[in-house]
Amino acid sequence: MLDVLKVEAKKAANLIDEHDFVRIFTHYDADGISAASIIATSLLRKGKQFHITFLKGLIEDVEVDSGLVIFQDMGSGQPDIVSKVESDVIIADHHYPAGKISPRKELAHVNPHLAGIDGTFELSASGVAYIIANQVGDNSDLCGLAMVGLLGDKQKITGGNAEIVREGISTGFIKEEKGLNIFSGRVRDILTLSTEPFLDFHGKEDELSEFLEKCKIDGDKEIDELEKEEVHRLANAIVLRVLEIGGYEGVIEEFVGRRYTLKKELLKNAVMLSEIVNSCGRASAYSTGFSICMRDETYREKGMELWKKYQIELLDEIVKRREDVKEGEAIRYIIMDDARMTSPIATVLSRYIFSDKPLIVVNVKNGMAKISSRSNLRIAEKVNLSDIMREAAEKVGGRGGGHSVAAGANINPEKVEEFIREVDRLVSGLKY
Numbered sequence: 001m002l003d004v005l006k007v008e009a010k011k012a013a014n015l016i017d018e019h020d021f022v023r024i025f026t027h028y029d030a031d032g033i034s035a036a037s038i039i040a041t042s043l044l045r046k047g048k049q050f051h052i053t054f055l056k057g058l059i060e061d062v063e064v065d066s067g068l069v070i071f072q073d074m075g076s077g078q079p080d081i082v083s084k085v086e087s088d089v090i091i092a093d094h095h096y097p098a099g100k101i102s103p104r105k106e107l108a109h110v111n112p113h114l115a116g117i118d119g120t121f122e123l124s125a126s127g128v129a130y131i132i133a134n135q136v137g138d139n140s141d142l143c144g145l146a147m148v149g150l151l152g153d154k155q156k157i158t159g160g161n162a163e164i165v166r167e168g169i170s171t172g173f174i175k176e177e178k179g180l181n182i183f184s185g186r187v188r189d190i191l192t193l194s195t196e197p198f199l200d201f202h203g204k205e206d207e208l209s210e211f212l213e214k215c216k217i218d219g220d221k222e223i224d225e226l227e228k229e230e231v232h233r234l235a236n237a238i239v240l241r242v243l244e245i246g247g248y249e250g251v252i253e254e255f256v257g258r259r260y261t262l263k264k265e266l267l268k269n270a271v272m273l274s275e276i277v278n279s280c281g282r283a284s285a286y287s288t289g290f291s292i293c294m295r296d297e298t299y300r301e302k303g304m305e306l307w308k309k310y311q312i313e314l315l316d317e318i319v320k321r322r323e324d325v326k327e328g329e330a331i332r333y334i335i336m337d338d339a340r341m342t343s344p345i346a347t348v349l350s351r352y353i354f355s356d357k358p359l360i361v362v363n364v365k366n367g368m369a370k371i372s373s374r375s376n377l378r379i380a381e382k383v384n385l386s387d388i389m390r391e392a393a394e395k396v397g398g399r400g401g402g403h404s405v406a407a408g409a410n411i412n413p414e415k416v417e418e419f420i421r422e423v424d425r426l427v428s429g430l431k432y
């Protein structure tokens, strides 16, 4: 399955071979950070140097001071910007390619979509990085970091991802067991703080006590120390709860069934590592997230602190914002002013509370309107949010794109009403 992709990855590895210093631009989320750490480790092992910049997106031209530039988790959708780079370029991305790239020098474009693999669900940027790194040298021990990105991007362990995970299991770097694929810690804390799954117990301590009583679990126990029977009961109760609050049934398999242990990583629980790296990115503590992926022990505590702080902030926002959700013909939307976060709110609300229609979250901040749209596989059979965001944004003079189930746009704040109307019109037209 990965063979076609490996051909282009080999081309990327050959470019890396020719340079001693590499300039990396990557996305600031768990996928982008882990992807960068995979390439960085492969470079260090070859005695090469690098400089990484973490970006929220590739929206303007980049300054380049190196003969080789690598764009990770970005680049495929920004052919105009990539075409202006006066160096050799590697794109290691999984977003849907948009438009033709005219490289000034050499280009290796490693993207699953160009190799017959669904980049939305079956290979993330960290997976692409892992494929490239293993063309650079033997970096098979980095497979756990590939999992960080696929979990962070809410992908599935199928296709290319499954191939990497299977390889990791056979080499012993990944352990797969039956169980709950959720954060480790005290039951009560985790059920409250978790947003994957989101269980709506934040600020509802009595409800949580009742829930625990019903499934006969001691909330003070560590999740990882529960007996098999208890895990089973807890899993069933969690599934019921998710469906009760309006969750999308497709999310269930992500946290019930199998759990993954990463033998080589600083944090062995795959979900935990992914969420911690994600919250580091969100807190602009990029080097903390990156160092955790580079297995630097000194950053572990800091990472845990950032995660907890981030979860509480996100849960507060979710409780507050869900009241402001409005209903269009075929979509739901929220318009927020100066909110601290957009896409995590969109992700949780669309997966766990409003899962029957696409959800559009608008955040007006610093003279820009940032938009995150979310849906799920069931909706994506009819509605491709990437196309919708691009089309609607272009109509009002902005830019948009992304994945079929998770896309975004940046537009002029004065055009928000018009944009929402256009999105609703486009989605309605798909007879969804």
Ligand SMILES: [Mn+2]
Residues within 6 Å of the ligand: 031, 032, 073, 094, 124, 125, 153
């Ligand atoms: Mn990604």
